[in-house]
Amino acid sequence: MNQTTEAAMTAAEAHNREFLVFSLGEEEYAVDILKVQEIRGYENVTRIANAPDFIKGVTNLRGVIVPIVDLRIKFHLDKVEYGGQTVVIVVNVEDRVVGIVVDGVSDVMTLSPDQIKPAPEFGVTLSSDFLSGLGSLEDRMLVIVDIDKLLTSDEMELVERVAE
Amino acid sequence: MDITDFYDTFFEEAEELLADMERYLLELDVDEPDTEELNAIFRAAHSIKGGAGTFGFDALQKTTHLFENLLDHTRKGELALRRDIVDTFLETKDMLSDQLDAYRNGGEPDQEAFERICQTLQQLALEEIGQDLDGGGAAAPKAEPVPEVAPATPPEPAKPANDGQRIVTLLNVGEKDRQLLVEELGQLGEVLSHQGDEQRYDVVLASSDSDDDIEAVMCFIIEADQFQIRPAVSGQPEEADGEPVVAGEGQRVVTLFNVGEKDRQLLVEELGQLGEVVSSQGDEARYDVVLASSVSNDDIEAVMCFIVDADQLQISKAGEVGPPAEAAKAGAAPVAAANTAKPAATPEQAAKPPVKAAADEGARTARGKPKAKGPETSSIRVSVDKVDQIINLVGELIITQSMLDQTVSDMDAVADSALLNGMSLLQRNARDLQESVMSIRMIPMDFVFSRFPRVVRETAGKLGKEIELVTEGESTELDKSLTERIIDPLTHLVRNSLDHGIEMPEDRVAAGKPRTGRLTLSAQHQGGNILIEVIDDGAGLNRDRLLAKARENGLPVSDAMSDDEVWQLIFAPGFSTAKAVTDVSGRGVGMDVVKRNIQGMGGHVEIMSKSGEGTRIRIVLPLTLAILDGMSIKVGGEMFILPLSAVLESLQPAKGDLYAMAGDDVVLKVRDEYLPVVAVHEALDVPDAKTKLTETIAVIVQGEGRRYALLVDDLVGQQQVVVKNLETNYRKVPGVSAATILGDGSVALILDITGLHRLSRAKKEVRRPERTYQSLEALTDKELETSS
Numbered sequence: 001m002n003q004t005t006e007a008a009m010t011a012a013e014a015h016n017r018e019f020l021v022f023s024l025g026e027e028e029y030a031v032d033i034l035k036v037q038e039i040r041g042y043e044n045v046t047r048i049a050n051a052p053d054f055i056k057g058v059t060n061l062r063g064v065i066v067p068i069v070d071l072r073i074k075f076h077l078d079k080v081e082y083g084g085q086t087v088v089i090v091v092n093v094e095d096r097v098v099g100i101v102v103d104g105v106s107d108v109m110t111l112s113p114d115q116i117k118p119a120p121e122f123g124v125t126l127s128s129d130f131l132s133g134l135g136s137l138e139d140r141m142l143v144i145v146d147i148d149k150l151l152t153s154d155e156m157e158l159v160e161r162v163a164e
Numbered sequence: 165m166d167i168t169d170f171y172d173t174f175f176e177e178a179e180e181l182l183a184d185m186e187r188y189l190l191e192l193d194v195d196e197p198d199t200e201e202l203n204a205i206f207r208a209a210h211s212i213k214g215g216a217g218t219f220g221f222d223a224l225q226k227t228t229h230l231f232e233n234l235l236d237h238t239r240k241g242e243l244a245l246r247r248d249i250v251d252t253f254l255e256t257k258d259m260l261s262d263q264l265d266a267y268r269n270g271g272e273p274d275q276e277a278f279e280r281i282c283q284t285l286q287q288l289a290l291e292e293i294g295q296d297l298d299g300g301g302a303a304a305p306k307a308e309p310v311p312e313v314a315p316a317t318p319p320e321p322a323k324p325a326n327d328g329q330r331i332v333t334l335l336n337v338g339e340k341d342r343q344l345l346v347e348e349l350g351q352l353g354e355v356l357s358h359q360g361d362e363q364r365y366d367v368v369l370a371s372s373d374s375d376d377d378i379e380a381v382m383c384f385i386i387e388a389d390q391f392q393i394r395p396a397v398s399g400q401p402e403e404a405d406g407e408p409v410v411a412g413e414g415q416r417v418v419t420l421f422n423v424g425e426k427d428r429q430l431l432v433e434e435l436g437q438l439g440e441v442v443s444s445q446g447d448e449a450r451y452d453v454v455l456a457s458s459v460s461n462d463d464i465e466a467v468m469c470f471i472v473d474a475d476q477l478q479i480s481k482a483g484e485v486g487p488p489a490e491a492a493k494a495g496a497a498p499v500a501a502a503n504t505a506k507p508a509a510t511p512e513q514a515a516k517p518p519v520k521a522a523a524d525e526g527a528r529t530a531r532g533k534p535k536a537k538g539p540e541t542s543s544i545r546v547s548v549d550k551v552d553q554i555i556n557l558v559g560e561l562i563i564t565q566s567m568l569d570q571t572v573s574d575m576d577a578v579a580d581s582a583l584l585n586g587m588s589l590l591q592r593n594a595r596d597l598q599e600s601v602m603s604i605r606m607i608p609m610d611f612v613f614s615r616f617p618r619v620v621r622e623t624a625g626k627l628g629k630e631i632e633l634v635t636e637g638e639s640t641e642l643d644k645s646l647t648e649r650i651i652d653p654l655t656h657l658v659r660n661s662l663d664h665g666i667e668m669p670e671d672r673v674a675a676g677k678p679r680t681g682r683l684t685l686s687a688q689h690q691g692g693n694i695l696i697e698v699i700d701d702g703a704g705l706n707r708d709r710l711l712a713k714a715r716e717n718g719l720p721v722s723d724a725m726s727d728d729e730v731w732q733l734i735f736a737p738g739f740s741t742a743k744a745v746t747d748v749s750g751r752g753v754g755m756d757v758v759k760r761n762i763q764g765m766g767g768h769v770e771i772m773s774k775s776g777e778g779t780r781i782r783i784v785l786p787l788t789l790a791i792l793d794g795m796s797i798k799v800g801g802e803m804f805i806l807p808l809s810a811v812l813e814s815l816q817p818a819k820g821d822l823y824a825m826a827g828d829d830v831v832l833k834v835r836d837e838y839l840p841v842v843a844v845h846e847a848l849d850v851p852d853a854k855t856k857l858t859e860t861i862a863v864i865v866q867g868e869g870r871r872y873a874l875l876v877d878d879l880v881g882q883q884q885v886v887v888k889n890l891e892t893n894y895r896k897v898p899g900v901s902a903a904t905i906l907g908d909g910s911v912a913l914i915l916d917i918t919g920l921h922r923l924s925r926a927k928k929e930v931r932r933p934e935r936t937y938q939s940l941e942a943l944t945d946k947e948l949e950t951s952s
Contacts, residue, residue: 049847049900050849059910059911063557065893096892158895
């Protein structure tokens with residue numbers, strides 16, 4: 001809650017937003033830095049039975065049980081490997097803590113509003129509902145993910161729906 | 165900062181006040197009520213009213229207001245208590261709880277119920293106080309039961325000469341109440357006109373009733389100092405007073421000590437709702453607010469008490485401490501007050517202010533002191549979240565400590581003695597810390613037991629039995645989440661004992677027992693468990709009747725069953741031996757629910773009974789849900805935890821004891837019982853698990869009364885684990901009840917015995933043949949054939 005207000009304030013003050021840039025395969029993605037709690041290695045994940053394949057399981061984050069989602073599997077990337085470079089970005093969405101597995105984290109970028117272009121209609125894998133836009137940075141293109149919407153969506157199966 | 169931030173504080177305080185109120189009401193000796201207790205009940209109602217008013221909870225405020233007025237009469241001895249009156253009071257208290265709940269959940273209380281309770285109270289007041297005053301021959305002229313149609317009563321001595329035309333002036337009365345009052349007055353006579361605003365509202369009334377009668381009616385809705393009654397002689401009410409009313413009667417200086425700026429603003433706003441804030445100045449250390457208002461000091465205090473403490477607050481007459489700037493105005497006050505003195509003051513009215521003032525004083529000191537020096541200084545209110553966070557952190561600390569312990573265990577005892585000593589010290593401190601932190605969640609059983617006097621009283625009343633309730637071990641502590649969940653099952657057991665256990669007084673006398681039955685509730689610690697017992701000295705369970713009833717219900721029973729087994733029959737679904745279904749119990753739903761609830765909390769129920777001497781029902785519960793005695797098992801490369809309470813035994817299945825059934829199912833013969841077999845690796849899709857049945861280990865488990873054999877690869881050991889919720893950040897997982905963190909920092913899932921069985925069945929139904937038959941084929945072909 002606080003973070004959203006803070007985010008709004010920052011945006012209002014500076015009009016610029018900061019994003020954490022990470023890579024999935026060859027593509028570069030970005031999430032709002034204020035959603036990110038921490039970055040850690042991929043280790044000690046306990047498998048959960050009968051869960052979708054992109055939910056790798058749960059891990060212990062200083063006493064808190066946190067689910068780990070592999071976005072590479074979710075986005076149907078060809079190469080899914082777990083190595084020293086594999087990182088987990090721990091994000092806070094709607095009072096929940098979730099870890100997302102990515103191929104690597106590169107840097108933190110500041111984008112001004114005119115650098116963020118609206119996202120075009122995408123294919124089936126990643127609906128444009130889950131994107132807040134495309135960031136253009138010189139010759140790079142960042143896919144800005146609306147992590148709140150993505151992780152709480154039905155297809156991620158992370159959140160129990162009341163109807164169930 | 166917003167006023168809604170104080171809602172929670174109010175709700176919690178109000179809840180405590182209501183609990184106190186109920187306790188006092190139950191303790192009340194109807195024949196010789198203790199004044200202190202009556203005062204306490206009155207104060208509770210009054211405080212709730214104050215808060216309700218502040219936060220705009222109208223229904224709650226009105227109900228408490230009526231209630232308070234009645235209580236006021238009671239403590240002044242004008243209303244003689246009777247059992248049924250106390251019952252009405254208790255009912256009112258329940259209604260207040262309901263209203264409070266409604267507001268707490270952001271809704272509005274049930275309007276019908278609200279009107280009904282108001283009517284009940286009004287009715288009671290009109291009947292009881294009318295009678296009482298008549299009979300007692302009070303010095304003052306009398307408020308009669310308010311007649312529907314004004315009767316031609318002879319004029320009372322104090323009645324104004326003017327033929328019944330009066331002006332009733334209402335001060336600071338909200339619109340709803342005004343309407344209500346005008347309606348009420350309309351029943352007394354004819355309302356000729358009414359006009360004004362919230363601060364001052366004049367109603368011209370033609371009625372032959374005395375001022376006292378009018379006052380009596382109004383008193384149920386507003387305070388005595390919120391209205392004046394004068395004869396309409398001059399016909400110019402406006403000129404008669406106006407300004408001074410407010411200025412004179414209520415100008416007070418409210419002094420705040422050590423109150424921060426935000427709170428000050430809030431308070432000034434609040435005070436503005438009570439009357440007019442003439443001036444406010446000062447700093448944090450001392451802040452004076454001059455307030456013109458006709459509400460009593462007590463009300464002002466009640467409102468403010470939800471924001472500041474009683475000792476941060478001082479209320480004085482404007483003249484006494486008024487700052488220089490206000491001196492002139494304050495000086496004028498007494499004069500103005502004299503101007504507005506009620507012309508029709510009767511002896512009773514004249515006597516009232518001092519009485520009320522004294523009462524207010526009493527209420528203030530009594531409420532103010534315990535607040536300042538009582539429980540608040542020795543305890544603090546902390547949200548459960550914070551406590552849970554500390555428990556989490558301590559759990560982490562323990563895990564880290566045991567990791568370190570493993571690392572240093574192979575060190576040289578001589579060379580690294582300093583480090584090893586430090587480690588053992590750390591271990592001790594960490595355990596102590598864990599114990600202390602766990603104790604924060606513990607609350608005494610008194611929290612549970614204290615609601616039973618009411619239950620027993622009402623149930624006994626309904627059944628026409630005489631019952632004495634004895635509680636033992638109220639200070640025994642139990643985890644808060646468990647105390648909340650034990651209330652329902654316990655209430656059920658108590659009702660059951662009252663209904664079926666304890667006999668009617670006549671039967672008891674005939675059996676040579678004391679007329680009054682005795683029900684004992686006791687709690688005690690035993691190891692890591694708490695024993696809660698419900699003991700009655702009634703007729704005891706009847707073995708023959710239970711067996712007969714069980715046969716009737718088609719349950720498998722035999723005369724050879726032990727007493728224990730027979731007693732457990734009462735927990736079978738749909739089982740009741742009550743001869744008649746009463747509204748207290750006897751429908752046969754319930755006891756099985758009780759058992760399920762208690763098992764859900766990780767406990768169990770034992771029954772001891774002796775015919776003619778009574779029954780003892782014992783609930784055994786773990787002290788906390790945060791820690792679980794678990795058995796770690798291994799399947800494939802994964803570790804799981806089974807709740808130890810569900811594990812009966814474990815064994816290595818022999819070829820000859822395994823039987824295939826209907827293709828896919830396998831049963832295991834253990835002694836004379838055939839148990840369904842559930843393989844953990846199948847239910848939870850664990851890779852690389854042992855698939856040869858005779859190589860696995862069968863753990864016989866019991867969940868919700870069903871036994872089955874759980875196939876696992878290995879038993880690792882027993883250990884206490886800290887239970888972590890999976891749903892906090894994820895969702896419910898079928899077959900898994902929670903998770904825990906092992907010594908190496910990894911997460912292990914705690915299996916849900918009942919859920920696992922369900923999951924395995926569901927999977928078998930949808931399973932693809934080629935995947936699953938492998939292990940079973942191995943069994944059918946090799947094991948079974950060789951064994952037969």
